[in-house]
Amino acid sequence: MTRRLSFSRRVLYLAVALCAAAASNGQTAASATEGIPTEVLRVCADASLLPFSNDRREGFENRIAQLIADDLKVPLTFTWWPQTIGFVRNTLRTRQCDLVMGTAVGEELMQNTNPYYRSTYALIYRKDSGITAKNLADPSLQGARIGVVARTPPSAVMLRHGLINMEPYQLDIDTRAHHPAQQAVEDVAAARTDAAIVWGPIAGYFAARQQVPLAIVPLMDEPGASPFQYMISMGIRPDEPDWRHWLNDFIVRRQGDIDRILAEYHVPLVNADGTVRAEVAEPDSYRMADYRSPTPPGLRGAETVGAPEVERLAKAGAVLIDVLPTPPKPAGLTADSRWVPPPHRSLPGAHWLPNVGYGAPSDEQEAYFRTGLEALTAGDRKRPLVLFCQPDCWMSWNAAKRAVALGYQAVKWFPAGTEGWTAAGHELVTVEPEPNPISSNSASKVAN
Template sequence: MTRRPAFPSHALLLAVALCAAAVPARAAGGQAEGIPTDVLRVCADANLLPFSNDRGEGFENRIARLIADDLKVKLAFTWWPQTIGFVRNTLRTRQCDLVMGTAVGEELMQNTNPYYRSTYALVYRKDSGITARTLSDPSLQGARIGVVARTPPSTVMLRHGLTNLEPYQLDTDTRAHHPAQRAVEDVAAARTDAAIVWGPIAGYFAARQQVPMAVVPLMDEPGTTPFQYMISMGIRPDEPDWRHWLNDFIVRRQGDIDRILAEYHVPLANADGTIRTEVAEPEGYRMADYRAPTPSGLRGAETVGPAEVERLAKDGAILVDVLPTPPKPEGLTSESHWVPPPHRSLPGAHWLPNVGYGAPSAEQEAYFRTNLERLTAGDRKRPLVVFCQPECWMSWNAAKRAVALGYEAVKWYPAGTEGWKAAGHELVTIEPEPKPDSGPASKVAN
């Protein structure tokens, strides 16, 4: 679990997420509340873009709407400036039930699992002559660099000899002051040469300037205060059911969350600290290299995780495994008898191999279409869960093809059999559905 640097408690949260959320004290003897059944009440700042505002324009507003829609409840906000006393006056007084953004590792607020990992970013004008990708780049020497006081970059910069700093105040009333936003705007106006601010703020406001701006997400440096932080949602202690529901929501809707974050130009980092390069959805189908990183979602389908797959299966969804049949090993003659290894999959799944190619044969397309019609009894509203293995474009292609065939409740399960096993569930041996076409040799290992 990521620990945050040792700043005073009220400044710490702002330093990590630049006003993402404050920290509540542990409720003494607080009784756990259940999952909202009527209204989802969100604690938020009315004037803190790109996170939230009272016009619903922030990405936290948008993600909160996803949660409310998933719960099938109304959405309401409790507005309070995200500065000292934010949580004390909102979450702790039970005026609201959810803080949309707080750094993982906060001991006094119960965290959900993280739903994104971001980092501080270096911002400069593309015409400035600065070409830096790290803070050690010589083009930064002597540059006037804006930084919010007491945030992690302020200490790391000194290590690289960057001492010509333009400081911005950390603790402010967000109803009137937005220091990190102003730091980006000062770079655009050439009042400073560069700035280092929290990534979501850097990406959002750099994209709104009149001059071309470079946004360089920073990787952590060994032996220094980290730049990267995992961001979760925050709830009161002793609400395990609510936390469990939110964790499952994050898994199921991660693709939708990632698409919203991308719209706001939020730089994202992978678990290993590398900066994430988003895999874009192609307009058509993936035509080759089927075992490779996939997009985070699929237009027209819902991305689901193991817990949701388990519930869907209990409710009668059709589980469709599209892993291709393994190719015959090289070196065997045509007369050699070869028995493919048994295929292990989810209990109750139907194996439709070789239907996830980008350009399947007419026979493969007919096999897919007729089996879906048979399994659903022609009901286009029957949920279909399509899967393969992790980083398997075959399942993405097949789910997209099911959407194109008019199925209205397609669920794409990108974690596949490995994700099911990792979640502690069993795999069973299954056989292909009737008359599978062997298709071309697969590049996806069984």
Template structure:
């Protein structure tokens, strides 16, 4: 039952899957259709801010297809109403061994974590540490953490509900917030949730992945993607994707503070991005990958650098080059289609689809016109070009602006990810519209 408890703790609830004999393979569809909860960070949300959203985007880019979502709260009946109902074709995270969904190969392994305030005086590395014997410890009901606390005879606990409506509650996140506020002394929470929310508290928290715990209570689990049965091509494609893009997946997970466990049971050590990946020309493929540390001819800025720049030079122009979602394949010819708004830096001008290594004549005209409008024709105007973290689109676009003679270009490699993580707001941005006369 531990695997099932983990699936519940992660919000991945399963129901029996009906597998028609003549199933349509997901690889034959015009879009990558993902089943997800619209309010379950750090996994997913409707703003596409979770790590499962980011990994799904990698899948879409690899397949050169748009990613669409069918949103449903991760409560009982999730799989029945999403995957089984054929509203979507992929559940991004489920415990490996989940018998009611076909599993891909695992794409990460993680572990429960102990969380406590850094200034609490607690120095525990295991739940059995004597300093925790009289501590009030938060725990989500019916998860492996409950059995772990019982094993050590710890009964002074603060329980948090497991089955809840995620549209209104995130009990595991509440458990971390209560540690930060001093309402509890510590918590034992599923690692991805613990790492993500601990990093977002106003006071420093210590997060101890419990890789050293020994005994009959399993705390480490492999996480796979879930699909319907009888879709072998889809499963084989996803397994190949996981093998090819594992380094990129690991880097995404690390940015969300997910404790990653290596095959030997120890914490995984990630390799740094190779700076030799900088091309002599433009990046022509694999646009979602680690970027270089700098860009010749442009200054590189962090979120804090940019905030200070905007304070002293408020006329700095912000240019977002995140690609727009592709036009849906089922949209009738001639029908008007406007990409959905993107959440971007306040005041940014969104110029989608101008960061590819090779631009069509129309894309180049659009980019040139957009830069002219943003800079008001002033080649010395301050421009900050960005996308998201690990997005070569912004590197290409900033490089192109430099080559077109713009003399005050800054590149913001962390983009909207870094801006949001620094605690700064985002707001909706619509694509720049070029006037017919231009």
């Protein structure tokens, strides 16, 4: 029974693609007794396994590892190792690494921290496919060609519901050459299959990057069947209790930051009672009020990006556009009172186009935005645009949506904004509003 359970967990370990750990060829920076890194945090990760990790540090595990390193006040390094059988044995167990960033709770190859998120497998299908399923018992799935990674929990549950028309994808692969779960999502988008069932973080991330709208249905556990939902923790060596206590404390203190990162990557999150946390639905039109409130995880026609991707895009020549409104004049000041707004801090190289993110901008504000984009891109609608303001800011969502409507073909939305930029360890600089060729003072107007 023990060997069978261990094998089952190893299959999950591979299936959800969460085996990331730390490695380096140098000597360990962790204390032999405490295990808490004091000089450098070394994380082993797969160099080609988005949304978890890659060698550009664009995965959510890369970013959460950076949070840990920042909290420890030590540098972060990665050693890249393909996620496959033997991964832990050759890295964590040989003390070449300090931490495994993602592993299912109960994995017997290492000691677990407390879980920092819980997710589930998800059903994906095209919204125009005629499928309306909310679970695997739905009749609309009968006869559908459904992609599934072999030997993962959904394959057994599918048979239980008579879903035998499977498109299998290989489980044990070299991620340097193959990405079967990603391929399963892309095959649904291309109508090569009717649906797919893959691990939720992979489903959410790649579904948001397809050109056609995909429905994502997080699956609930079924009595007597293999579970769909798993708690994900970090993994360390068993002889480092102080390191485990430190990480557990970090998870409690920084859970909000962790959740925000996971939301950026469209990870379906499950509550302790097994219910799925509701995401903010993407509206068909612009947001018209309550601009500082939770935003959807994505935007049709645009790509949602994080700080590492913004840094890479900026170096490649993308136009960074800050749309945070100018602050209103404090109440109580008379019309002729002199008031100087505080300096506006933004990303280095960013262009500030204030007040263009309202749901119903004035004609002057809309013209300011349109002519501003034309000037900053030199009329090239294929040039990447990165639009942002602050977290939970519909202004940037509206502005990105408006840029898509204007015909820009490489619109990127950075929902974490300036706070996400500084949380990633970057500095802000003072910027001034871009000049308005239509009106000398319209950039400073604030809509009512």
